[in-house]
Amino acid sequence: MSAASTTPAWVEKVQNQSRLSFGLAVTDMAARDDKVVAVSADTLDLIGLREMVAAAPDRVIEAGIAEQNAMGVASGMATTGMRPYLCGYAPFITARSMEQLRNDVAYAKQRVVIGAACSGIVLGVSGGTHHALEDIALMRSLPNMTVLVPADAHEAWHLTQATENLDGPSYIRLGGKMDEPPVTAVDASPVIGKATTLRRGTDIAVIACGVLVVEALAAADELAGEGIGVRVINMHTIKPLDRDTVLAAAAETRGIVTAEEHHLTGGLGGAVAELVAEEHPTRMRFVGMPDEFAIVGPTPKVRERYGMSAANIMAKCRELMS
Amino acid sequence: MARAKKSNREATLDNLRNEALKIRRNVWRALRAAGSGHMGGSLSAAEFLAALYFHHLKIRPDEPDWPDRDRFILSKGHANAALGAVLAQAGFIEDAVLDQFYAYESLFGMHPDIKMAGVEMSTGGLGHGLSIGLGMALGARLQKKKFRTIVMIGDGELQEGSNWEAAMAAAHQKASNLTAILDYNKVQQSGHVSDMLALEPMASKWSAFGWAVREVDGHDMDQVVGALDALPYEKDKPSMIIAHTVKGKGVSFSEDTHLWHNNMVPDDVYEKALAELGEPV
Missing domain, CATH: 3.40.50.920 (Rossmann fold)
Structure with missing residues (x-):
């Protein structure tokens, strides 16, 4: 058996972009767990959710450009036993909806996983309104929150999958529409909390x-x-x-x-x-x-x-x- | 036959009126224990809370986490004295908890805490409850569960823009298993809502946002029960009950004034309030 034939299908699809790893990993989890639901703040393509829209349309909630509501909706769904994965732009899904994130998700300790695309200065030409250079500080100041920063698309896939075992909220910091050179193996198995x-x-x-x-x-x-x-x-x-x-x-x-x-x-x-x-x-x-x-x-x-x-x-x- | 039915309904309404009176008395009791508190918005909500917990909601006080229970969220979390009162009266929490309002390590603080039995979500930051309620309604739909979600919101709270995001989203999602009750007492912390940041026209605004709207006198138990019994109002639309209420209802000095939004409650004020309210049956 050649190495190529054992490479999982997701590796090519994610195109070395962690944002796509997140959406495709959620899609993968949704296929085996009917409690998995994606909530998008106008990020269906950005976060790689089109396959899930086709496979499980009821379980992709497009919330529009309205991060505060999206955060509250994700929290409310989590209270009913659903497992929401909330997708947004890093600068907006943190700062714009920070009070909902703090009160409804962290304080109420709801199992919401936030996938934040275009972090850092990925959106360099967009200017300071679109840079997310304070999100780690905001997220790690919240009790109950797990804060993940994958080094590449492989690690983003595995860490997103690893959130299945978390019982509290988590934040995954993702890249944008640019190549992230792989530094971890396709079959690496990163453990949350272990460098x-x-x-x-x-x-x-x-x-x-x-x-x-x-x-x-x-x-x-x-x-x-x-x-x-x-x-x-x-x-x-x-x-x-x-x-x-x-x-x-x-x-x-x-x-x-x-x-x-x-x-x-x-x-x-x-x-x-x-x-x-x-x-x-x-x-x-x-x-x-x-x-x-x-x-x-x-x-x-x-x-x-x-x-x-x-x-x-x-x-x-x-x-x-x- | 019709006569007997009517008298059954009258008996139900009398019972709910009595529970509402008990809520008001328990609100003043909790506030005296704390030394102060939000009487205005707690007292305006008494009839609806009584009707919800003793007539409308499918709940099990001895099994607060029953998965199929109806959900109620008090988005105007500063009225937590009234929520605590009704939760105690319904048997979710011990009556003695009402004397622990604001107490050190108490789960019964100024605002609802999800850790207390019967409380569905920690609230208090305004403009959060409707989104959370929509999430619960969508969770019910996705899991093919019949439970309904009701969110009580305040009028001043509607100045927060997040409510209107939720209003749009609930209509877009055709969340007919979601109901909002607006405790429209017309007064907020600093004065009358119309003088602070006006919200009218209220009913047509919600209609325009895609909700099925009814307006009732929120202190007329017959209308309150009628509004709840008729839910949902339209197929594929969330329902909005605009409850016209009086802030601080039931006690002459606390009615319709921002001065009693949140105030001190020394013993003499407490005695005077309870004397005006009268004894429950």
């Missing part, structure tokens, strides 16, 4: 999430040539944070660099710093969006301008080596 270590160096630890994982790997490979051993940790679960992996990195390396496509305020870097400050103080450097609104521009160039790049991760690693 994966992709490089095992002991000089510096880079803890990255989302699209910055591939940058961290590039940095690690480059620094290996300079004799610097970088540990690369893919922190796909921001909350609950994998304490053991972070504290081991603090104990076994000379310092930690965090890397994320998110404001430096309150994101992954903040979560790691909060932990090590109390449990194992260590030197840290932070890669992410500074405390300003981003300029308009193509996503790769905007990311680079603000230092969300392999080059900047390397610079921060070298600082910690000195």
Whole structure:
């Protein structure tokens, strides 16, 4: 049997885009569980729900461009035993409907899974109104909430499937209509709350999430040539944070660099710093969006301008080596 | 035969009027225990709450999570004293809980808490209940269950735009298993609704949003029961009952004034209120 023939059908369909992984994974789950229902805020194509519309039209609720209502509807359905997957744009499904998210979903502890497409500065040319650079901070400040940031489309598929076992609310941060280079295996089985270590160096630890994982790997490979051993940790679960992996990195390396496509305020870097400050103080450097609104521009160039790049991760690693 | 039927109905209405009176007395009791509270919007809702819990809703107080129960959401969560009162009277919670209003670690706080028996959703942030109720109605439809969902909303609450998202969505979904009751007491925290941010024309607005609308005197138990018995009003449409009510109903000094939206309740105020309300049967 060739390798190709064992590749699951979803791999090609998701086209290396985590947003499609979410919708197609929901569609897949809906086929075996009649409680699974999708709620969309005008994101049927964006999130990959057309197949589910065809296969189970009653279980795709198109709520229109009305995130507050969509959030409340998802919560209400969850109280009846349905398993709602709410799809929206990251900037809108968090900030616009934040009170519904806090009260109806997190406070009332309803099992709603939120798939948030076009996070970070995926919508670079759309400008600051469409960037989502505070969503991790908002989500992880809510009690009961699980916060997931897949590194690629493969991981997005598996983490979406893994939400089947959660009994509280969760947030999955997704990309947009652009290629996300694979960094995890098709058959990887990520466990919510357990980071994966992709490089095992002991000089510096880079803890990255989302699209910055591939940058961290590039940095690690480059620094290996300079004799610097970088540990690369893919922190796909921001909350609950994998304490053991972070504290081991603090104990076994000379310092930690965090890397994320998110404001430096309150994101992954903040979560790691909060932990090590109390449990194992260590030197840290932070890669992410500074405390300003981003300029308009193509996503790769905007990311680079603000230092969300392999080059900047390397610079921060070298600082910690000195 | 017709005579006997009429007297049965009269007996039902008298019983519900008595439960409404008990709700009002229990509201003042809970507020005195807390020291203060939202009397105005609690007292305006008494007739509908009595009719819902003692006549209309299919519920099992000894099995609050019965999967096929009708759902009731108090979206105007600041009227929680009245919800607690009716839940105690119906047997969902112990009567003594009413004396724990606002108490340390109590499940009976200013706003409804889903952790308390009989409470379907934590509310209090305004403009949330109708969307949640629509979700419950859709959950019923998808699971082919017969239960109905009723959401009580306030008038001031309708100034929150999220209600109108829910109104559009419920009509679009043809959610005829969803009912909203508007406790239209015309007064909000800072004054009369018409002076703060006017909502009229109310009935035609809801009709235009695709709802089947009825207007009743929310303190006339005959009309209240009639409105509930006739649900749903139209095939493929959600139903809206506009209940014209009086804020602070039943006690002369608390009626129709924002000053008694949320106020202190020392013993003398409590005694005066209960004296005006009179004794239940």
